[in-house]
Amino acid sequence: MELKDKIIKHFEGKVVRKDLTSLVKGNNPVPVYVLEYLLGQYCAIDDEEIIQSGIEKVRNVIRDNYVHRSDAEIVKAKIRNAGSYKIIDKINVTLNDKAANKYEADFANLGLRKVPISDKMVIDNPKLLSGGGVWSILTLAYSHEDGINMRWIITDLKPIQVSNVDLNDYIEIRKEFTSEEWLDLLMHSIGLNPESFSKRDKFIQLSRLIPHVENNYNFIELGPKGTGKSHIFSELSPHGVLVSGGDVSKASLFVNNSTSTKDPLGLVGYWDVVALDEFEQEKGSKRTDGDLVKIMQNYMANQSFNRGKETYQASASMAFVGNTKHNVPYMLKNSHLFESIPDGYIKGAFLDRMHMYIPGWEVRILKSSVFSKEYGFIVDYLAELLRELRKFDFSSVLDGKITLDGSLTTRDKTAIRKSVSGMIKILYPDHIVTDEELYEILDFCIEGRKRVKDQLYIIDETFKSEPVEFKYTIRASGKEVYPETLENLNYRAAVQVKEDSDLEETNSSSITKPILDLKPHQTILKDNQTGISYKKLFADYLKGAQNITIQDPYIRMPYQFKNLLEFCMMLGGNKALEDEINLEIVSWNDEIHLSDSISYFEELQESVTDLGINLTYRMENHHDRFIAANNGWKITLGRGLDIFEKIEGRFNVADLDQTKRKCKSCEMTYLKL
Known part of the structure; x- marks a missing residue:
């Protein structure tokens, strides 16, 4: 049975053809999970007639209900004339704790501010208070009464997200797919054609999902522009929020001390993943807040932060994505692989909290030919499953199989185990993984942590006093394995090629070559x-x-x-x-x-x-x-x-x-x- 037929047989109604998203998206700045939520209502079946009809329906919904900023006044007029109207917009809610003592909503595209929203809607959907905004389908009414201060009324609201998933069913169905088939299904699900990627490339792409499936996971990816680094954090899950690294503050990220609201928590209190985009040092950029770095450093290590005398716990993972300034050989020879991030964050204590550093320079620039045209999970369905899996720890799969070297620090071992747990949840949620497959994942995860530690030896002298060896022993055979980062292997090989070339040029008949x-x-x-x-x-x-x-x-x-x-x-x-x-x-x-x-x-x-x-x-x-x-x-x-x-x-x-x-x-x- 072909993979497409297998996917549709086992996940009918939960998958969508990935090229349909681009067909309906056009120039609309709508997140993928919003579009696929709509496509899932009308096109989640392999029937061309139904698909074409469904595409038309989704286009109509986007045309008639999605609010374009440029059409905001037209939409307001529609609501006024009709009395009420269903729209799709991103809204953010705050508590007006002054005289009004009410929750008020701001509309991202419609441009309305301080629209009253019922306590029940906010209680049922607390993420509306997070500051990141939530895409929703809502009915907005208009009052023609005289003498009122606010004519806009929110009568119905439904966040765009799957209401429930059956994790046990998902895990059981996983057993119907080979490891290669499942890997390809996941690649299709994030919108990429697996045939365009090597297995390592697939691991790199899917590792971006680890922060969505692991609590308090600290992830960084630096690389060239145009490789899709921020896409997964902005478009593929309603449980993650992407913010500009240059605009983040203590109040927005952790807690707002200046407010008297009952719940002043920032982004980490509401989202599963908080991703800092464009996390790089720009000329003329404002100075990094040292207190923010310290609070973030403490949170990344202990999953907690302080507000005055109070301590708060949170489970949000942190992801940092940014662009590199130089190529890898230059960085390895002249600086380090963290050189492009803001200077205020280039501190050993902060960087040591990173669980995985993904080599973004290995990721190809995304062109139309690498995008999927086959069936994959509706991303919102996948996002809910990943969220459910956050409740579990899969790192025990290593127990009894391998022994990590004793020189590794607690942070090294924790990073490796959390990374392995995340990759196993993504690739083998049924826990059925061969030793060969496990060691392949383990090598990849050790490499992600070793990339961090190698740079710490350059950045912070104190780490040199306690060198560690990234190796593990396979208990069954006693074999010792020494995973190495690919850029180190490549750089050494390139240096060797250069040295060999120079040696050949300087050799003469009077020089005897060494005996190999x-x-x-x-x-x-x-x-x-x-x-x-x-x-x-x-x-x-x-x-x-x-x-x-x-x-x-x-x-x-x-x-x-x-x-x-x-x-x-x-x-x-x-x-x-x-x-x-x-x-x-x-x-x-x-x-x-x-x-x-x-x-x-x-x-x-x-x-x-x-x-x-x-x-x-x-x-x-x-x-x-x-x-x-x-x-x-x-x-x-x-x-x-x-x-x-x-x-x-x-x-x-x-x-x-x-x-x-x-x-x-x-x-x-x-x-x-």
């Missing part, structure tokens, strides 16, 4: 890793071989034959000009395309002759992928030669330099026979 000590080992490449080339991976191990066999059943597509050509070029440069190498390829293709493969091989044979390579091929269907040479080395290949991601764009330096390409995750084992 080649040993059997395993190499693991990560998704998006760079600095890798066929020369770096294979050249030293194939040196001196006259006969080489490559077995790879998936040399089929033109780009895979191009990979083989580049491998041949590496071999040609790896030997003396006068030497020859016999290269045998064992591959396969289906019967329909077998003739294409033969044609490509014959063309390649002729092309590499001038390199001193005698290429032959056999079409045999073998599963294993390896390189075997008559110098005694055999290299097993998890993906064959197909280790690089597709190169984007027509003009890309990665076309000419393998070390600039992103890799696909795979393993290679080097054996001496």
